Amino acid sequence: MSVRITEREVIKVSRMYYELHMTQEEIAEHEGWSRPTVGRILDRALKEGIVKISVLYPKNSIQRLESQLLSRFELTSAHVTPVYVDYLQSIGVDVGGNVGNYLTSILKPGDTIALSWGTTMSFVANNLPEWGGTKLTFVQSNGGIGRMGLSTDSAEIIEAFKRNFGGTGFLLPVPTIVDTQYIADAIKSDSMIKDIMEKVDRAEIVLFGIGKLSKTSVLYKAGYFEDREYDLLIKRGTVGDICSRFFDSNGNISDPDLDARTIGITLTALKKKKHSIAVAIGKEKCLPLLGALRGKFISTLFVDEILAQALLDEANVRGI
Known part of the structure; x- marks a missing residue:
């Protein structure tokens, strides 16, 4: 820009454009600048945060969905994010941001929060507000070392929470599923692992995504299953997992042997937490x-509008 524009002038042009509804041509003529110069000033106002644009969504339909979820599933709280652009990345950003804002309202100094990993959890971690809580502890809820050299992003998720919220973080540096129960028990008896699992036990807040039984899932891609094992889970009526614990359509453990070989928080322990916060996006998670x-x-649920409606429709069909 050939003309040096001060911050005061950026504010002035922004008010003329956004509050007085003058066109860029009118502002250019009024100030003696070219129209492209005015356009660059307005771009600068957005980039520097002088102007912030937000879209206000109608709340009635969203509140109706939240109310229905609360009454149907006996939740403590339900949070539905409106969907105007049916694109998973956009939905993930919006839902993830809402989760982060909610956490700032319930976290207090000294709290421990257990965090799972996966694609949905990455959306949350990448859209956290800068909050600056004190004396918070973040701990990985289930093992997160992938096989076949593939990452589960567990470390990145913990680091994002530490960076944005402040506090200390602890990884659970073991596979989430091992070959035998004997190996699982041996790993859990290690003093370092035992210390981390005690932190998970102390956590009153657990934040997790909902996994779908699919060969596109992070668990499958991370090399934890052969095809025959996955096929067996399907035959047993498995629909999904929480923290690598697989369950059927009634919420029962679908493979007790597999569950015994899994390292991390149990579903029984999850039920006892003050805040068991689930985050799910996309109709396929219904x-x-x-x-x-x-x-x-689940005590607290975060979903997008499309998934919320699909969930209620499916519950109606099944008479739940």
Whole structure:
């Protein structure tokens, strides 16, 4: 820009454009600048945060969905994010941001929060507000070392919470599923792992996504299953998982042997938490989420508008 524009002038032009509804041509003529110069000033106002644009969504339909979810599934709280652009990335950003804002309203100094991992949890971690809480502890809820060299993003999620909220973080540096119960018990008896699991036990807040039984899932891609094992889970009526614990449409553990080989918080322990916060996006999560709700693993639910409606419709069809 050939003309040096002060911050005061940026504010002035912004008010003329956004509050007085003058066109860029009118502002250019009034100030003696070219129209492209005015356009660049308005761009600068947005980039520097002088102007912030927000879209106000109608609340009636959203509140209706939240009310229906609360009464149907006996939740403590339900949060539905409106969808105007049916694109998973956009939905994930919006839902993830809402989760972060909610956490700032319930977290207090000294709290421990257990965090799972996965695609949905990454949306939350990447859209946290800068809050600056004190003496918070973030701990990984279930093992997160992937096989086949693939990352589960568990470390990145913990780091994002530490960076935005402040506090200390603890990873659970083990596989989430091992070959035998004997190996799982041996790992859990290690003093370091035992210390981390005690932190998970102390956490009154657990934040997790809802996994769908699919070969596109993070667990499958991370190499935890062979095809025959996945096929067996399907035959047993498995619909999804929470923290790598697989359940059926009624919320029952679908494979006790697999569950015994899993390292991390149990679904029984999850039910006892003060805040068991589930985050789910996309209509394809309807059946696993319904199973999780029937198992009563969730006290607080964050979903998008499309999934919320699909969930209620499916519950009606099944007479739940």
